[in-house]
Each structure stands twice: as C-alpha cells, then as structure tokens.
Amino acid sequence: MTGADDRGLRSENWTKMPGINGFLQRAALKSQGLRERDYAKPVVGICTNTSDFTRCHTHFDGMVDAVKQTVLESGGLPRVFNSMVMGADTARPIGISFLHRNLLAMEIEQIAATYAMDGLVLLGACDETIPAMLMAAASLDLPALVVPGGPSFTGYWRGRDVGSGADMHEAFDSLERGDLDECAIRHLESSLERTAGHCTTMGTAATMTTIAEALGMAPAGSSAIPAVDSRRLAMCRDAGEHIMRLIADDVRPSQIMTAQALDNGIRALATVDGSSNAVIHLLALAGRLGLDLRLERFDELSRDTPVLLNLRPSGDYYLNDFFNAGGVPALLNALSPLLHRDALTVTGRTLGEEIESAVIEDPRVIGTIAEPIAPPRGFAVVRGNIAPDGAIIRTGVATPELLVHRGRAVVFESNAELQATLYHPDFDIRPGDVVVLRGQGPRGAVGMPEYGRIPVPAKLLAQGITDLLRVSDNRMGGTVHATAVLHVAPESAVGGPLGLVRTGDVISLDITERRIDVELSDAELDARRASQVVSPSLPERGFARLYATTVTQTNSGCDLDFLCRARHTIHDVDRACDAG
Numbered sequence: 001m002t003g004a005d006d007r008g009l010r011s012e013n014w015t016k017m018p019g020i021n022g023f024l025q026r027a028a029l030k031s032q033g034l035r036e037r038d039y040a041k042p043v044v045g046i047c048t049n050t051s052d053f054t055r056c057h058t059h060f061d062g063m064v065d066a067v068k069q070t071v072l073e074s075g076g077l078p079r080v081f082n083s084m085v086m087g088a089d090t091a092r093p094i095g096i097s098f099l100h101r102n103l104l105a106m107e108i109e110q111i112a113a114t115y116a117m118d119g120l121v122l123l124g125a126c127d128e129t130i131p132a133m134l135m136a137a138a139s140l141d142l143p144a145l146v147v148p149g150g151p152s153f154t155g156y157w158r159g160r161d162v163g164s165g166a167d168m169h170e171a172f173d174s175l176e177r178g179d180l181d182e183c184a185i186r187h188l189e190s191s192l193e194r195t196a197g198h199c200t201t202m203g204t205a206a207t208m209t210t211i212a213e214a215l216g217m218a219p220a221g222s223s224a225i226p227a228v229d230s231r232r233l234a235m236c237r238d239a240g241e242h243i244m245r246l247i248a249d250d251v252r253p254s255q256i257m258t259a260q261a262l263d264n265g266i267r268a269l270a271t272v273d274g275s276s277n278a279v280i281h282l283l284a285l286a287g288r289l290g291l292d293l294r295l296e297r298f299d300e301l302s303r304d305t306p307v308l309l310n311l312r313p314s315g316d317y318y319l320n321d322f323f324n325a326g327g328v329p330a331l332l333n334a335l336s337p338l339l340h341r342d343a344l345t346v347t348g349r350t351l352g353e354e355i356e357s358a359v360i361e362d363p364r365v366i367g368t369i370a371e372p373i374a375p376p377r378g379f380a381v382v383r384g385n386i387a388p389d390g391a392i393i394r395t396g397v398a399t400p401e402l403l404v405h406r407g408r409a410v411v412f413e414s415n416a417e418l419q420a421t422l423y424h425p426d427f428d429i430r431p432g433d434v435v436v437l438r439g440q441g442p443r444g445a446v447g448m449p450e451y452g453r454i455p456v457p458a459k460l461l462a463q464g465i466t467d468l469l470r471v472s473d474n475r476m477g478g479t480v481h482a483t484a485v486l487h488v489a490p491e492s493a494v495g496g497p498l499g500l501v502r503t504g505d506v507i508s509l510d511i512t513e514r515r516i517d518v519e520l521s522d523a524e525l526d527a528r529r530a531s532q533v534v535s536p537s538l539p540e541r542g543f544a545r546l547y548a549t550t551v552t553q554t555n556s557g558c559d560l561d562f563l564c565r566a567r568h569t570i571h572d573v574d575r576a577c578d579a580g
Contacts, residue, residue, distance in 0.1 A: 009247075010142070011043040013574065014116035025116075034077075041077045042247045044240075045117035047108055048080060049129050049149075054087025056126035056205065057149055059196035059227050066233045067121050067147065070240025076247070078240075079117070083107055088127040088204070088450075088477075089164075095477065097128050098277075099447025101284075102551075102560050103543050104132035109139050113573050117142065119247040121239055125149025125197065125227070127204040127478075130212055131281035135559075137217065137253040138288035141569035143246035144253055145346040146218045147239050148209035150227035151319040152197035157188050164192060164199035165479020166313035169455070173466070176458045197227025200319045201312040203478035207274030208281060213328045214268035216256045216345035220354035224323040242346050249348070254569075259291050260340035264351065266298055268328075270305035270378030271335050273314040273396035275478025276486055279379060284557030287564030295381045295390045295555050299514070302378025307396065308334050308367045313481040314396040315373065317365050325365035329358035334368045382485060382509070384517035385525060386471075386498045389489035389555045391516060393509075398483035399467040403511040407434040407469060409518070411503045414439050415451040415474075423457050431465055434507045438498045440474035441491025442551045442558045444536050446544050452476035452486050471507060471516070473498055473554070485509065485516055487554035493536040494553070500528040 014025045029039045046067055050060035068078040084104055088097045112120060120142055122133035130146060137144040155162040162168075171188055174180040198205035209223035219239060225232045245251075262282065269278050279298055286293035308331055311317050322331075332339060333355040341352030360366045367373040377395040395403065410433050412418040418437055421427050429435075438444075440451050452474040456466060470484040473491035492499030497518075501507070506519040518525075539545045550560040557564070 009042055010118050011116035015039050038077055041075055042118040043116050044071045044076045044078050044119050044243055046078055046080045046121045047083055048123045049083050051085045053085045054090050054126055055196055056198040060123055063236045066236035067240045070237040074241050074244040076244050086126050086129045093449040095450030096447045101128040101132045105135040108136035112140050113570050119143035119243045121243050123147045130208040134285050135288045141252045141254050145242055146212045148218055148223040150197050150225050150232050151200045152193045153195045153226055154200045154318040154320045155192040155194055157191040161318055163201040163312055163318045165201050165203055166481045177461050195228050199479055201479045202272055202274055204275040204277040206319055207278045207478055210272055210328055211265040211268050214264045215261045216343055219347055220329050221327055224319055224327040226320055245348055256344050257289055261343045264339050266301045267305050267338055270302040272309045273307050276394045277478055279392055280554055280558050284559040287557050287559050298379045299381040304376055306372035306376050307374035308372055310365050310373045313479055321365050325362035326358055326360050329355045330360045331366050333358045380511050382514050382516045384515045386518050387488045387516055391485050391488040393485050397481045402469050402483040405469050406508045407432045409434050409436050409501050409505045409507050411436045411501055429457050434469045436501055437472040438492040441493055444491055444493030446548045448475050450477045452484055453480045453482055489553045489555040495534045500525055
C-alpha cells in the first residue's frame, strides 16, 4: 500500500500494517468492539465543533448521529472527533476567534494526517469554523464535504422580527438617544436568538455557509435550513451517502474548489451582500489551494453581480425567510447566467444540475437578474497613499453620501484609546470627521478582534448624524450596517502608511475612482516616515506568538506564511511516512 498512489483505502496503511505496530493498531480497534470486517470498510472522520460555549453548535449531536447512521448503512465506518471551541460572540474580546481560524484548520489537518481516515465530514456553523474547515480540506485534499449547522430561529421583539447585529446596534443607538430604556434592552437580550444555531442575519456565518454551497463543498440546499428543523437531519443523512460516494470515486477538494468555483463563491458573496470577513477567508482558501486570487477579483465580479437577496443587515428579511423563499439553490439558479454551472459539487453532480429545478417561492426575499433586489454593489477595493496594498469597503451597508467624502482625520492608536476618549461628551468629534483606528491589523492586534464597527458617538447622534466614515486596518462583523474602509494593507504595525496619518489631516475617499488618500504631499509623507517608529510587541507564548510572527497581511488572507507558501497535501505526508 502506497497511500495516495493507488486506489486502495488510505486507512489500510493502519489496519494492514505488518509487525508489532500493526498488531497494536488492530488490537486498539478490537478493544472498541470492532471486528476485522468493520475496519476493513472506508473510515469516515466526522469532525464536530459542538460545545457548550457557543449556541451555534449545541444541536450538533443529532446531526452527527444522522451522518453516522447513513455512513454505516452505506458500508463505511464512522469515527467522530471533536475540534476546538469556536464562538465569535462568546469569546473575550468579541471576535477573537478569528485568531483561531488557522489553529482550527491546523488541528483538523493534523488529526486527519495522524489517524486512519479515508474521507471527512466537517460540521461547522459559527463565523470562523466554515472557513477553517474549508482550508483544512484544501490542505489535506482527502475526499471531504462540509455540513453547515444552520441558523437560529428568528427572534421576535416589540411586534417585529429581530436578529443578530443590525437590530441590536439600532436598539443601542436608540438607548443612547433616550428612545429606549434598559428594560427594553434586557427584553431584546432575551428575545434575539431563540434556539441553537448561528446568527439569523447575513453575517459572517451565513455568508460562509452560502459560499460553501456555491463552491460545491456543501450539499445544495444545506446552509439555510434552520438549525433545529427536521430537514437538517435529513440533509445530514444525505451527507453520509455523499461522502461514501466521494471516497469510492476518489473525488478530492482540489477537483471541486477550482478557480471557477472560487469565482462562483465571490459571485455568491456579492449577490447576498455578504460579510467583508469572507474576502479574507477566500483569499486564505485560495492560498491553501495554490490558486492566485487577488483583491481586485472581488471588485471585478462585484461590479456586474446584482444583489438578489433582501436580507439584514442591508435588506429587510432574515435567514428563516430565505430558506422559505427557496434558499441558496433558488438564489444561485436566479444568478446562474453569471455562474460556472459546470463546476463539480460534493454530490457528484455539477452546480448547474443541483440548482436547475430550484424555484423562488417568495420574490420579496429573492430577486432575479431581470428584477434584482438592488443593483451591483458588493465590494469596492480602494488603493491610495494610505492603502498601497489595498483596502475594501462593503458598499451595501454603507451610507451612499459617505462613499465620496472628504473629512478631518481623528486618529486613535488602539481600540482602548478609542473607547476611553471618543465617547466622552467633551471629546472633539465633529460632523464629517473621519475616525481612523490603526494598530489593529493581524499583527498589531493579534487575531483582529472586531473593533472596526465603531458606533457613532452620542453627541453626533443627538445632532441627527447616524453614520460616519471609519478607516481601519481592522475588520468588522458581518451583521453591522456602517460605512467603513477596512483591512487597510499593509497595516500600521508593520510600517504601513496608515501609521503616518495625524489628527487634523484631511482624508478623501472616492469610490468611483477606487481611491483613498490622505491629502499630503509625498515629501511630507517621506518626512513623517523617516521618524516613524514601528515596534509592535510580541505575545509571550503559545499560538498567539506563532501567529504574530508568521501571519500574512489581510490582502493575502491572514494565513500563516508557512501554510500557504507551497501546495502540500496529506498525500505528501503519507508518502513521507511510507519512505520512513
């Protein structure tokens, strides 16, 4: 047996190993009550991210059982393993789970490389789980598929539906203005998310599960089913059959996640007006696949991809409504003239075959190319003297009047400084000002907690100002409605020119020209650069230190540089083991 070089089962490297090592492997399997004919079957690793620390995954046990049952019925041997806790909303600080995306991908890769697996079923839901699992699948290149966990049921408060993110931020703005009291906020807190499952708005979790379908790595129709809907368990049973077919036919992620599939993923991102975090995740995924994906591709495809989904935070509805309206298959079928329909999916059929019979059940929620929800907007990639390697703006959640803007820079070196000063009643913040938050990129704020939203100060809200322009090397949660130029690269912590901006400088943004600049001469910028001191501190230990010393910039996906330098799969590992 030579691992990836023939069509035998990879697991036979363990179960048919000669000598004392093989004896120990088989004895360990028999100690679990297995018979020789049991472990002669294809071994399916089922990775579950269930944890009491995040509501996104607390329903996974039933999903795992459904996958296991069908794998057994289909002639396979399911083996379940847990992965690390990933909960964006329950972490401290909020969003620090972004730091652990690469760690989760490494963990899955290491477990699969070490143990006898012929294929993988990957269960995830919360923000960073799906991208981590896609990255692991790309690196391993074993037959694999993703099973999304699904959204919570929509909340209900004060006579209307509510969901994570935008509704909460609007309520807190009302609290600042005195239109709501703490009792109302506490009631909302109990009403927002009523079941297990991820956010019910088009935040990062829903964006990434939608993209997983568009990539062909999640079964068609799997992402929008509510988490506790019985149809999710039926889908999991189908997933057990799909993985057995992928193993039998030796279909690997590299055959599914092609350059054309990535284009489909970017189109899906643009048409749902999805989270800006997905840009970083797709860049990282492309790096793992050895594909050359540039920031400009997001801009190019956004320019002619209409918005076909009417979902919060940029629209009116919620994920439960999306599912009832036909879900991702109906959406992609409506978008199909712009898609690569011949791209392969984990079901064994092409994307076109999977979506061709899907129909729109509610045109208020899902539009068509002929009658879109909104014209193309998606992501604009801007460059300029403070963002030479690019920055992005999610135009669908921005205030249109701020997309071409000049304003006085008000600069903060850290989120702590911003929180301590910006919201003080006496702080000098004026209408039209541009808030600049720097030092918060992948290296400067290790793990990039979500500091980029920056609520509007109460003194501006009192003047009727509901939005402002933010510029940051940080990122922003996908459920937020705000105008922000994000992911400025290179970040100030590694010497990026955002670090040269001073309070009082004028910053100009022009989306039509795809420019963002500080209005200073090159000579003035050079003079400031000569005195610029860049000395970010390193975490003392652990994964955070490894991350800080090896992480790439946002325009390269914030992966660890040694993981995306060259294509290296589990088959290379297996061959090395065979060679001793």
